[in-house]
Amino acid sequence: MxxxxxxxxxxxxxxxxxxxxxxxxxxxxxxxxxxxxxxxxxxxxxxxxxxxxxxxxxxxxxxxxxxxxxxxxxxxxxxxxxxxxxxxxxxxxxxxxxxxxxxxxxxxxxxxxxxxxxxxxxxxxxxxxxxxxxxxxxxxxxxxxxxxxxxxxxxxxxxxxxxxxxxxxxxxxxxxxxxxxxxxxxxxxxxxxxxxxxxxxxxxxxxxxxxxxxxxxxxxxxxxxxxxxxxxxxxxxxxxxxxxxxxxxxxxxxxxxxxxxxxxxxxxxxxxxxxxxxxxxxxxxxxxxxxxxxxxxxxVDRNQPFLDLEVDPKLGWALRNIHQFPVNIQYDSLEMILRVPGIGVKSAYKIVQARRFQKLTLEHIKKMGVATNRAKYFISVSHSNQHLQYLDSLHLKKVILNETKSKFEKQFSAQLSLLNDSSFIR
The missing domain is CATH 3.20.20.70 (Aldolase class I)
Structure with a gap:
């Protein structure tokens, strides 16, 4: 050879x-x-x-x-x-x-x-x-x-x-x-x-x-x-x-x-x-x-044909459908819990199982792997959510981005600016 x-x-x-x-x-x-x-x-x-x-x-x-x-x-x-x-x-x-x-x-x-x-x-x-x-x-x-x-x-x-x-x-x-x-x-x-x-x-x-x-x-x-x-x-x-x-x-x-x-x-x-x-x-x-x-x-749909590059698609959907929140983790369905930003598939199943035995708190679900810095805006552990009472979608997006901006998003911030200015995306 x-x-x-x-x-x-x-x-x-x-x-x-x-x-x-x-x-x-x-x-x-x-x-x-x-x-x-x-x-x-x-x-x-x-x-x-x-x-x-x-x-x-x-x-x-x-x-x-x-x-x-x-x-x-x-x-x-x-x-x-x-x-x-x-x-x-x-x-x-x-x-x-x-x-x-x-x-x-x-x-x-x-x-x-x-x-x-x-x-x-x-x-x-x-x-x-x-x-x-x-x-x-x-x-x-x-x-x-x-x-x-x-x-x-x-x-x-x-x-x-x-x-x-x-x-x-x-x-x-x-x-x-x-x-x-x-x-x-x-x-x-x-x-x-x-x-x-x-x-x-x-x-x-x-x-x-x-x-x-x-x-x-x-x-x-x-x-x-x-x-x-x-x-x-x-x-x-x-x-x-x-x-x-x-x-x-x-x-x-x-x-x-x-x-x-x-x-x-x-x-x-x-x-x-x-x-x-x-x-x-x-x-x-x-x-x-x-x-x-x-x-x-x-x-995405024909009226909004591009994904929001500032936020992940799940958070984007939640912000566009703010009327469906907060989700009560004590009572609401698995399907709705899966739609809460910050809650993954495994964590959602853990929540549904655990709530059968006790009333869950924010600390409980954090230990289950939930990203509570994001999820807290879209859930309630009782019957209300103070965050959603005072924030509309636009302001909520800004708050979440300021609090949870990842290294990944920072890395591409320059690229996002260029992309938003391009005729291709418009």
């Missing part, structure tokens, strides 16, 4: 993969057996954070950065003058095994540019996973980025060897995609997502009848939306995410702020990166839909 050449390929293809953020492994449960390598149920995979806050790692690379498409927003587009490279199937397998043995990684996230055609590329991605599973008895986490247009047979085989499959929707709207990637359309991406959804259901039903039925993509599927390459509003982005959660049972939708990679007139100018705070607010809104019972239209 030419180690210098492998190292060069790794530098090129690992760097090209950094723009794909949809690589969380939450949901994997592949156990080690027959003295194999790895165990995806014991810990998560990749350089990201799982639902319980653990930071985990994976080998995250492209099989190749050659591509037949010329998407304006993509660094690997065919017209871009960059250094190209491609791994062989054996090289990816060897890298994964060697990195795992050295405890560098806990699994593999493998994507690729498209060379020749979809089936040609997808077949090689599947061969990597198949060799790891069957020849090396690798039981660590594998996430394959599927190729739109690949055959159903290859998609089915991918799901039998990978823990999670994903296909990037890329631009949230069809019009935006046509503008920046005229060779692509959303239907090409939606079809494999529908196939994976149906196969997961079929294999789960078969598993109920026959224990020997293999798992199919046990960690589900995900997708990624690029934010800021085109002029979609947060309302449009959140509605797209909600549609795919509802109709395709996605595990995750990831939001990636556009990083300028060219001076193409169709794209935002170089040096005008999407503020990370906007990306963060979209993730917070996503969390509200998935775990707090919020509907997409409650978080």
């Amino acid at each position: 030419n180690y210098d050449r492998i190292k060069e390929k790794l530098e090129i293809l690992a760097d090209a993969a950094k723009y794909d953020v949809s690589c969380s492994s939450s949901g994997g449960n592949r156990k080690n057996k027959d003295k194999g390598l790895g165990n995806s149920s014991a810990s998560g995979i990749c350089h990201t954070y799982t639902e319980d806050g653990r930071c985990v790692s994976l080998l995250k690379i492209l099989l190749t950065n050659f591509c037949i498409y010329d998407c304006a927003y993509c660094v690997t587009r065919k017209s871009n003058d960059i250094k190209r490279a491609a791994f062989t199937v054996e090289e990816v397998v060897d890298l994964t095994i060697n990195f795992y043995r050295r405890n560098y990684i806990e699994g593999l996230f493998l994507s690729s540019g498209i060379f020749k055609d979809a089936d040609y590329t997808m077949e090689r991605l599947v061969r990597v996973a198949k060799k790891l599973r069957l020849e090396h008895n690798f039981n660590g986490y594998i996430h394959l980025k599927t190729i739109p247009g690949a055959s159903d047979e290859l998609m089915r085989e991918a799901g039998l060897y990978a823990d999670r499959l994903s296909v990037n929707l890329e631009i949230p709207t069809e019009s935006g995609l046509k503008l920046l990637a005229p060779d692509k359309n959303h239907q090409q991406m939606i079809e494999p997502m529908g196939f994976v959804k149906n196969e997961i259901v079929v294999y789960k039903e078969e598993k109920k009848k026959f224990k020997s039925t293999p798992k199919f993509a046990p960690a589900g599927q995900s997708t990624q939306l690029i934010v800021g390459a085109t002029k979609e509003t947060d309302f449009q982005i959140i509605k797209v995410a909600d549609h795919f959660y509802t109709n395709f049972n996605l595990k995750r939708v990831y939001y990636s702020g556009y990083v300028p990679v060219s001076n193409d007139f169709r794209l935002p100018a170089l040096g005008t990166e999407v503020p990370m705070v906007r990306e963060n607010r979209l993730y917070q809104a996503d969390w509200l839909m998935r775990f707090y019972g919020f509907k997409a239209d409650e978080i």
Whole structure:
């Protein structure tokens, strides 16, 4: 093996993969057996954070950065003058095994540019996973980025060897995609997502009848939306995410702020990166839909199509719906307690359980993990709330921002000022 050449390929293809953020492994449960390598149920995979806050790692690379498409927003587009490279199937397998043995990684996230055609590329991605599973008895986490247009047979085989499959929707709207990637359309991406959804259901039903039925993509599927390459509003982005959660049972939708990679007139100018705070607010809104019972239209709407970058979406909703507060933590429903700013899912359940045995105070719920410096304005522990008697929404927002402004918000205050002045947000 030419180690210098492998190292060069790794530098090129690992760097090209950094723009794909949809690589969380939450949901994997592949156990080690027959003295194999790895165990995806014991810990998560990749350089990201799982639902319980653990930071985990994976080998995250492209099989190749050659591509037949010329998407304006993509660094690997065919017209871009960059250094190209491609791994062989054996090289990816060897890298994964060697990195795992050295405890560098806990699994593999493998994507690729498209060379020749979809089936040609997808077949090689599947061969990597198949060799790891069957020849090396690798039981660590594998996430394959599927190729739109690949055959159903290859998609089915991918799901039998990978823990999670994903296909990037890329631009949230069809019009935006046509503008920046005229060779692509959303239907090409939606079809494999529908196939994976149906196969997961079929294999789960078969598993109920026959224990020997293999798992199919046990960690589900995900997708990624690029934010800021085109002029979609947060309302449009959140509605797209909600549609795919509802109709395709996605595990995750990831939001990636556009990083300028060219001076193409169709794209935002170089040096005008999407503020990370906007990306963060979209993730917070996503969390509200998935775990707090919020509907997409409650978080943003056509009259207010952008998330408030000064406050998180939950606080924003509470300030717009001040008439629904205060929430009495002694009597009100779990659904309303979940809507109180500063109260998380675990804390809400603790409150509902604990109030059966005693009358709760502010000190009690603080010990349960509630951020009382924020929640105190929206709850009552008896039958009244003095704060809401004297403060309207505007003044309450100012009070809360002054009292609870985090380091994160301070860090991006300069970016917020610039963003509010830009024509894009207006």
